Amino acid sequence: MKVCINKTDCIGCQFCTDIVPDVFGIEEGVAFPKSEIRNHNDNAVQEAIEGCPVGAISITEKSEAA
Ligand code: SF4
Structure with a gap:
């Protein structure tokens, strides 16, 4: 999975x-x-x-991108 x-x-x-x-x-000054992600x-x-105050983080399933 990718962040x-x-x-x-x-x-x-x-x-x-x-x-x-x-x-x-x-x-x-910006996250990257x-x-x-490992399990x-x-x-x-x-x-x-969930704790990111601005909701800037998401996850994509790598397998879906193929
Ligand atoms: S928690 Fe959210 S706002 Fe804070 S550094 Fe990480 S991505 Fe940026």
């Missing part, structure tokens, strides 16, 4: 990077996806998605 971040909406609060630093990074990270990533 998508709406860079226009992101306010760079670093909430997601604090929770899942392996998956989210901050560059020039560092890696794809064991799903709960933490879900927490980041």
Whole structure:
């Protein structure tokens, strides 16, 4: 699965990077996806998605893109 971040909406609060630093990074004040999601990270990533104050994070199923 891939993480998508709406860079226009992101306010760079670093909430997601604090929770899942392996998956989210901050560059020039805006979050970016560092890696794809592995299953064991799903709960933490879900927490980041739900906790993002501007709802900028979403997930796409890689298999659907084929
Ligand atoms: S939690 Fe949301 S607003 Fe905050 S840095 Fe992450 S994507 Fe940006």
